[in-house]
Amino acid sequence: MAASIAIDGLQHHFGRGALRRHVLQDIQLRVAEGEIVLLTGPSGSGKTTLLTLIGGLRHGECGSLRVLDRELIGANDRQLTEARREHGYIFQAHNLHRSLTALQNVRMALEVRGRLSAAAMDQRAAVMLERVGLADHLHKTPDQLSGGQKQRVAVARALVHEPPLVLADEPTAALDSRSGRDVVNLMQQLARERGSTILLVTHDNRILDIADRVITMEDGRLREDGRAA
């Protein structure tokens, strides 16, 4: 099976000189297409750093980091930007734009790719918002929506362009358990339909069951826990 993510001997440091700190040590990781992988571990273990490297938000130092058949180590800013367009990224906070309606926020994920007409983009964004149960809230701005609704808009934004890879950084951290559960179920359901790969960083034990595989990170190293149910 083709690998969505293939990492070999990846290292990463923060700081310079005497303050230089090893945050990622010799990472090996392979995530197959369509797989749902959870990455857990204590704070400061390097989970988010690994996620931002895979997401092309950060320049990698050495080793090999292939994401969707693109080598990201040594890629320039432009290539990283191109790579990001292939991902759906969900943050801990919803990070919706306050001045835009739910529909406009979701549309922004289509606009960056520059293929569809304005009408087609609105259409697709609306369909996506209906899928996440927000059909009645298309034209509300984020401050008119609840926390769970906002995170569902963020999920819609991350998935509307049908990305082959979805990256999520503690998407349930700011939500109560029911909304958190809803959001994760939604992600799982939509990803399954499209065969998208999901890599999800979380502290939240309640959602471990959605994963095909759980990986734990400690002090910059990966430890495989085996497959979940």
Added chain:
Amino acid sequence: MRLWTQLQRRTPLGWLQLKHDRGRLLVALAGIAFADVLMFTQLGFQASIYDSNTRFHRALNADIVLLSPKAQNLQNLSTFPRRRLFQAQDVPGVISGDGLYVHTLTWRNPDTRLDATVQMFGFDPDAQLFRLPEVNRQQQQLKLADTVLFDRGARGPYQGTIAALSKGQTLTTESERRTLRIQGLYSLGASFGSDGTLMASDITFLRQFPKRQAGSLSLGLLRLEPSANPDLVAEQLRRHLANDVRVLTREGYIAFEQAYWRRASPVGVIFGMGTVMAFVVGVVIVYQVLSTDVAAHLAEYATFRAMGYRTRFLLVVIFEEALVLASLGFIPGFILPLGIYALASKATFLPIAMTAERALKVFVLTLMMCSASGAVATRRLQAADPAELF
């Protein structure tokens, strides 16, 4: 065409962002309007200096003007020999020529009975030297000795005088121990160089200033055949006449006066500097607003970057905001000066009015002002790094 389709599918993010935060938008618009009002005021005053000082020149009924090479401006004309005026009429294309005497006169203000300074013009009442219908209508009356016409636009406490003359009354006043009879009014207007003007016959003028000689003119006014080219005739006159006289076309004479005020008086420079200061104030205000706006949206911008938007997209958003602010701020910035101009021209008797040229100039300056602020504000975008923020 491609750009247009791109614009159509683009979410107008900058505009939506500005619209969302009404308070910030109002502050920015007030700042821009303030800077625009300042610029309009400064540029208006600057233009009025040049306009007010050439109103006399533009009222002259002449195609070519002769004056002394020592002339500096309307207040310091010096004189040249009247013979040159007669010689000029030998040149083909010249129909007629008349002399004009100009001198500064200290007279007693008929209202206050205090000394005041005005400028007196003396000319032959049978010749039409001015394109001022009121002067042309009344100039026959100047044939009476010591009779003058007075400028309605004069600056100073002349309200009573003007009111009385408007009712058709005749006033008398004194100047250098002679009695002058004020017979009527005309409109020319005060300038930076003189508070007001009087029209008199050449006879009256020479009696008022016994040291001035009839053979020494301040200005010579030539009228040409309609088909003649003033530039060519002026060139022929320069060759024909001795070099104790300067030959200028009508436009050349206006430019000559403007050049003097530009060179010799600091007022133009002062108003120019005022304009620059207003521009700088505008840049600072708009920069404050835009950079606060960038700081407030850093997380959102970082998210857009994480979604694959380039830095260029964010730059465009900031410049879009700058252009929207410039355009909206210009509206009150254009309307308010109309009132200020009306008040100022009433208070100073200087001609200050809005011109399309100045409006365009200030609009372009506003665009530059906002773009400059936007350019500085974009430096804050570097902080919008998704890897650092999340």
